[in-house]
Amino acid sequence: MSKFKILEKEMVVPNIYKFVVHAPEIAEKSKPGQFVIFIPDEEGERVPFTISDWDRDEGTITAFIQELGVSTMKLAQMKMGDHLEGVVGPLGIVPEIKNYGTVFVGGGCYGIGAVYPLAHALKEAGNRVITVIEARSNYLFYNVENLEKVSDALMLATSDGSSGNTGKVHSILEELGEKVDKAFFMGCNFMLMMCSQATREHNIDTEVSLNALMVDGTGMCGCCRVTVGGETKYACVDGPWFNGHEVDWDELFKRNSQYVMDEAMAFHHFSIGCRQDEEQGRVEKSTSKKE
Amino acid sequence: MLKIDGKEVEIKKSGTILEVARDADIYIPTLCTLKELPAFGACRLCLVKIEGMRGYPPACTTPASDGMVITTNDEELNDLRRKILELLLSEHPNSCILCEDAETCAKYRTCPMKVGQITGCQLCPNKEHCELKDVIEYLGIEKVDYDFEYKDMDVERSDPFFDRDYNLCILCGRCVRVCEDIRGMGVLAFTNRGHETRIDTSFGKSHLELGCKFCGACVDVCPTGALSARATKWHGEPDATVSTVCGLCNINCGIVAGVKWGKLVETTPDSDSYTNGQLCVLGRFCIATITNHFERLKYPLVRKDDWLIPVDWDEAVESAVEGLKNYQPQDVGFILSSDLSNEAAFTLLELARALGTENIAIASDASSGFGGGNESGVSALCQLSGFDEEKLMKPEEIAGLKAVYTTQHLAAGGIATDSGAAAGGVDTDGSAAADGIATGGGVATSEKPEFLIVQDVFESGTSKAASIVLPALSFIETDGTTVSFDGTLRILRAAPEPYARARPDWKITNDILKGLGKEAIFETHEDVRSAFENGLKELPQPELQDLLSEKNWLPKMLKERNPSFSYRGVDLTRLMDDLKTVWEAV
Numbered sequence: 001m002s003k004f005k006i007l008e009k010e011m012v013v014p015n016i017y018k019f020v021v022h023a024p025e026i027a028e029k030s031k032p033g034q035f036v037i038f039i040p041d042e043e044g045e046r047v048p049f050t051i052s053d054w055d056r057d058e059g060t061i062t063a064f065i066q067e068l069g070v071s072t073m074k075l076a077q078m079k080m081g082d083h084l085e086g087v088v089g090p091l092g093i094v095p096e097i098k099n100y101g102t103v104f105v106g107g108g109c110y111g112i113g114a115v116y117p118l119a120h121a122l123k124e125a126g127n128r129v130i131t132v133i134e135a136r137s138n139y140l141f142y143n144v145e146n147l148e149k150v151s152d153a154l155m156l157a158t159s160d161g162s163s164g165n166t167g168k169v170h171s172i173l174e175e176l177g178e179k180v181d182k183a184f185f186m187g188c189n190f191m192l193m194m195c196s197q198a199t200r201e202h203n204i205d206t207e208v209s210l211n212a213l214m215v216d217g218t219g220m221c222g223c224c225r226v227t228v229g230g231e232t233k234y235a236c237v238d239g240p241w242f243n244g245h246e247v248d249w250d251e252l253f254k255r256n257s258q259y260v261m262d263e264a265m266a267f268h269h270f271s272i273g274c275r276q277d278e279e280q281g282r283v284e285k286s287t288s289k290k291e
Numbered sequence: 292m293l294k295i296d297g298k299e300v301e302i303k304k305s306g307t308i309l310e311v312a313r314d315a316d317i318y319i320p321t322l323c324t325l326k327e328l329p330a331f332g333a334c335r336l337c338l339v340k341i342e343g344m345r346g347y348p349p350a351c352t353t354p355a356s357d358g359m360v361i362t363t364n365d366e367e368l369n370d371l372r373r374k375i376l377e378l379l380l381s382e383h384p385n386s387c388i389l390c391e392d393a394e395t396c397a398k399y400r401t402c403p404m405k406v407g408q409i410t411g412c413q414l415c416p417n418k419e420h421c422e423l424k425d426v427i428e429y430l431g432i433e434k435v436d437y438d439f440e441y442k443d444m445d446v447e448r449s450d451p452f453f454d455r456d457y458n459l460c461i462l463c464g465r466c467v468r469v470c471e472d473i474r475g476m477g478v479l480a481f482t483n484r485g486h487e488t489r490i491d492t493s494f495g496k497s498h499l500e501l502g503c504k505f506c507g508a509c510v511d512v513c514p515t516g517a518l519s520a521r522a523t524k525w526h527g528e529p530d531a532t533v534s535t536v537c538g539l540c541n542i543n544c545g546i547v548a549g550v551k552w553g554k555l556v557e558t559t560p561d562s563d564s565y566t567n568g569q570l571c572v573l574g575r576f577c578i579a580t581i582t583n584h585f586e587r588l589k590y591p592l593v594r595k596d597d598w599l600i601p602v603d604w605d606e607a608v609e610s611a612v613e614g615l616k617n618y619q620p621q622d623v624g625f626i627l628s629s630d631l632s633n634e635a636a637f638t639l640l641e642l643a644r645a646l647g648t649e650n651i652a653i654a655s656d657a658s659s660g661f662g663g664g665n666e667s668g669v670s671a672l673c674q675l676s677g678f679d680e681e682k683l684m685k686p687e688e689i690a691g692l693k694a695v696y697t698t699q700h701l702a703a704g705g706i707a708t709d710s711g712a713a714a715g716g717v718d719t720d721g722s723a724a725a726d727g728i729a730t731g732g733g734v735a736t737s738e739k740p741e742f743l744i745v746q747d748v749f750e751s752g753t754s755k756a757a758s759i760v761l762p763a764l765s766f767i768e769t770d771g772t773t774v775s776f777d778g779t780l781r782i783l784r785a786a787p788e789p790y791a792r793a794r795p796d797w798k799i800t801n802d803i804l805k806g807l808g809k810e811a812i813f814e815t816h817e818d819v820r821s822a823f824e825n826g827l828k829e830l831p832q833p834e835l836q837d838l839l840s841e842k843n844w845l846p847k848m849l850k851e852r853n854p855s856f857s858y859r860g861v862d863l864t865r866l867m868d869d870l871k872t873v874w875e876a877v
Contacts, residue, residue: 014408014458067407076407136386136411139441159390159411162439168392190399194392249399257402261552264403264525268580 004084007060012142013135016110017065017076024059026051026089032097032117033184033209033241036061036089037217038075044085045071048214048236050114050186051090053146061087064113064143070266091217095207095241099126101181104204105151106169106195108134108187113143114209115186120150122184128152130180134169134191138162170198180204185244189252196244206244210235213256227251293359302355309337309350312363319363320372320426322379322514323463324351327568327842328472333464335375336426339363347371373430379423379461381437383515387412388427389435403525408446409456409516416524417516423461444489450498451869452505452521452576459517460490466509466518473569474846478503499876504849507575511560511568521869522580523557534561535784536773537574538630538664538766539863540854542566543775544574544845548767548786555582555767555787565779569845571854572873577863578767582787584866586750588762589791599760604794604802611759612806614742615646615694624650624689627673628699628859629663632771632783633827634819635763635796636669639698640676642800645809651678652686654699654860661776661854664766668774668827675826694742698763698796700751700860746799749861762793765858769795770816777839778832780824853877 008020019038026036030051037046053062067076078084095118103122107115112133123129131151135141136159148154156163157172165172169191173183183206185195192208199206212224212235224235229246233239293300293311300315307330312319323333330351338347342360350363362368380388387393396413404414412418447455467479467490478501482491492501510518529549536543537558545564549557558578562568591607592599602610615623625643627636643651653669655662663669673683689695745757748765766773768790771783797819805812813819838844856863856874864871 014410015406067405069405073405073407136384136390137439137441139443140410159386159392160435160439161389166391171391188400190396193399194395253399253401260402261526261554263405264527264556265554265583267405267522267525268583269585 004087006080006082009080013140015067019063020060023061023087027054027056027059027061030054030090031094032121033095034090034092036087038084039086040074041085047071052113064110066110069263070270092240097121097125102128104180104183105131106185108191111186116146123150132169132172170194173198193249200245207241208244209240295361296363307351308353308355311355319350320429325465328468331464336372377435380435384410385435405525415516416519419528422514451872453510454519454521456517459515465512469508469512473843474508475850505572505873526551526556533784533786536781539573539858541662541666541776543773543781544570546574550787553788555579566845571849581866582767587790592760594758608802608806611744611803618694620647622693623648624692624695626686626689626697627653627669629655629666629669630859632773633668634771634816636672637823638797638800642804652684652689654686665773671830695740696744698746700753748859751861761799763796764789764793777835
C-alpha cells in the first residue's frame with residue numbers, strides 16, 4: 001500500500017468529513033491531543049487537523065475535517081483511494097494525562113471527533129470523565145458511540161434544544177453542580193473562549209487546544225503566534241494546548257482574520273464544478289432522503 | 292382612494308394591495324413576490340384584513356380598489372404570520388436564530404466560515420442579505436414551536452458557477468418563475484407534491500444537460516442562501532458598489548460592481564439599467580474572476596537579450612517611442628481590439644495619425660454572434676479619425692508588417708475570421724510563440740514583426756512574443772465610454788483599484804504620443820471624450836426601439852445566441868474552468 005492513501009472518507013454530518021489515512025509512522029507515534037498537517041495536492045496548502053484516532057496495527061490515523069475554505073473544500077472533494085500529497089506529524093505537545101479526579105471534556109464541531117483519544121486516555125488514567133459536546137442541532141452530532149464508551153457521563157447540548165439540553169458546553173458546565181478538577185476543550189476558538197470564561201468563574205484548571213493559522217507546524221514560520229499569560233507562544237510547538245484562562249482571545253481572533261481577503265478571493269481560482277459527481281453520480285437526488 | 296392602517300392612500304395606478312402599499316411606503320412582509328413577475332401567493336406572509344371581506348386575503352394577489360379599509364399590521368395578523376413563519380423555519384436551519392450566544396458569536400466570529408453546507412445563519416453566505424431574517428426581525432420571532440426537521444439533501448455542487456443547498460429552500464418559487472417567465476428557459480421546476488415538494492430539474496438531470504446557460508437569475512432572486520455563486524459568496528458586504536456596464540460584448544448590460552479590499556469581488560445585475568436587471572453568464576459570474584486572474588499582465592516588460600524584463604513605465608514608454616521612430620510610416624501598423632473603450636481607440640488612432648500611418652485594422656469579435664465590447668464605437672471612431680472603412684486592413688495583414696502595435700492577442704477567437712481555423716505560431720494556451728503570430732484563417736505569417744508592442748490585459752502567446760508589453764486595465768478598472776449595439780454611448784466606470792501596475796489604455800498611448808513630442812495630448816479621460824463625442828453623435832443610429840421596448844428583450848436575444856467568450860482576443864474559457872464547461876455544453 002502506498003503512503004497517505006485515503007482508506008475511508010465519508011461526510012459524517014454536514015461539513016464534517018471523516019478521513020482514515022494510511023500513515024503507519026505517524027500512527028506508531030501518535031498521542032492524545034496531537035495533530036497532523038495534511039497537504040491535499042501538489043499546489044495545496046498545509047492544513048493542521050487533530051488526530052482523532054489511530055490504529056497502530058493497521059498503520060492508520062483518523063481525522064475529522066471541517067470544510068471551511070478552499071483547501072478543506074479540496075479535501076472534501078477527494079475520494080476513497082486517492083492519495084494525499086503529504087501528511088506531517090504527529091505534532092504538538094501532549095497534555096499531561098494523569099488522575100486528576102473528575103475531568104470535564106468539552107467538544108464542538110471538529111472537536112466532537114477530536115476529543116475522543118483524550119477522553120479515552122483520561123478514562124484509562126482513572127479519572128471520572130464527564131464529556132459534553134455541542135452542536136446547533138441534534139442532527140449535527142457524530143462519534144457519539146465512541147464517546148459513550150470512554151465517558152462516565154455524556155451530554156449533548158444544542159442551540160435549538162433538539163437534543164433535550166438547550167445551550168452550549170459552557171452553559172451545561174455552569175449548571176453541572178458537580179465539582180470538576182480539570183477541564184479540556186476542543187472546538188472553534190469562540191467555544192474555547194466561552195468555556196474558558198465559564199471555568200474561570202469556578203476556578204477550574206483549563207486547557208484548550210487553540211486553532212491558530214499555521215503553515216509549517218514545526219516552529220519555523222511563526223504564523224501561529226499566540227499570546228498566553230503575556231508571553232508569545234507558538235501554537236504548533238508550544239501548544240496546541242494552553243491554559244484557557246491566560247489566552248489573549250481578542251488577539252487570536254484578530255490574527256485569524258488576517259488573511260480574510262486572500263481566503264475569500266481564493267475561491268475565484270479553484271472551481272469544483274463537474275469534478276465531484278462523476279463517481280458518486282447524483283445519488284442522493286434532492287427528492288430522496290438519506291438513511 | 293383607500294385606507295391602509297388608518298392612512299389615506301391614493302391608488303396611483305391599478306394594482307394589488309401590496310403594490311399600492313409599497314408605493315405608499317407601507318411595509319407588508321412577503322418572501323415570494325418579485326417586482327417583475329405576477330403574484331404567486333406562495334408564502335402567505337402578506338395576509339391582511341379588509342373590512343367587509345371574510346378571512347385574511349393575501350395582499351399580493353388581491354387587487355386594490357377604491358374605498359377599501361385595510362389593516363396590515365395588528366397582533367392577530369402578526370400572530371398568524373408568526374405561525375406561518377415558524378412552520379417555514381421548522382425546515383430551514385434555525386438554530387442561530389434561537390441560540391443564546393448569538394450576539395457574542397456575531398461579535399467575535401466575524402470571519403466568514405466558508406462551509407460547503409449551511410447549517411446556520413452564522414455560516415450562511417447570504418447572512419447580510421437574508422430576506423427571511425428581515426421578516427423574522429419584523430415579526431420578532433424568538434422561538435419555533437415546531438420540531439426542526441433537517442431535509443438532509445446533498446448540496447448540489449457539480450454544475451458550474453453556483454451551489455444549490457436546497458436544505459435552505461423555502462419554496463417561494465422565485466427561481467422557477469424567473470427561469471421560466473423571464474429567461475424563457477424552464478430549467479427549474481417544482482417536483483413532487485405536498486410535504487415532499489422540492490425545487491429540482493426535470494428528471495433530476497443536471498443543469499448543464501438541460502441547457503441551462505448559467506445566467507444566474509435564479510441566484511439573484513433567491514431570498515435565502517439556498518442558491519449561491521460559488522466564487523463570489525464569501526467576501527461579505529462590499530465596501531462600495533459602482534454602477535457601470537459590462538464590456539465583454541456590445542450589448543453592454545448594466546452591472547453593479549461590488550468592491551472590497553480595493554478589489555472587484557462580484558458583479559450583479561443593475562435593475563435600473565436598460566437591460567432590466569438581467570445578465571448572461573459572463574456578466575454575472577466571470578468579470579470578477581478574470582479581473583483578479585493571475586494571468587493578468589502586471590508590469591511593463593521590455594525584451595532585453597531575448598528576455599522580457601520588468602521595467603518601470605518611463606522606460607517602457609521610452610522604449611516604445613524609440614522603437615517606433617526606427618520605422619517608416621508604411622511599415623507600422625495598429626490593431627485595435629473591438630473591446631477597447633472609445634477613449635482607448637481614439638488615442639490610438641491619434642498616435643497612428645501622428646506617425647502618419649494608414650495601416651489600421653480592427654480585430655472583430657462579430658463571428659460569435661455579438662460584437663466585441665465596443666464594436667460600433669471603435670469602427671465609428673476610425674471613420675471619425677479619417678480611416679475609412681474600405682481602407683481598413685485585416686489584422687493578419689497588419690501582422691505581416693515590420694512594426695506592429697496591437698491591443699489584443701492575435702490568435703484563434705479574437706482574430707480568426709474563419710471559425711475553427713486557428714493555428715500557427717501562437718498557441719491559444721498561452722505558451723510562447725516561437726515563429727510568428729498566428730493570424731486569421733489559420734495562416735501564420737512567415738515572419739513575426741521585427742518590433743511588436745502588445746498593450747493588453749492578459750498574458751498570451753502574443754504578449755510572450757512581444758518586444759514591449761504594456762499592461763492595460765480592463766473595462767471595469769477604467770473610466771471611459773463605449774457604444775452599444777443600439778448606438779447609445781454608455782459610461783464605463785472604474786470600480787476596483789488598478790490591477791498591479793497596469794494603466795488605462797488611453798493613458799499609455801497618450802504617454803507614447805507625448806514621448807514622440809506630438810500634439811493631441813490629453814490630461815484626463817474626459818479630455819479624450821470631448822475630442823470625439825460630438826463627432827460620434829452625428830453617426831447614424833440603428834433603429835432598435837421596437838426591440839428594446841420589450842421588457843424581456845435581453846433574455847430573448849440571449850436564448851438565440853451566445854456572446855463571445857473572449858476578451859481582447861483571449862479565450863476566457865482558458866482562464867476559467869467553469870466557463871469552459873459551459874462552453875463545451877453550448
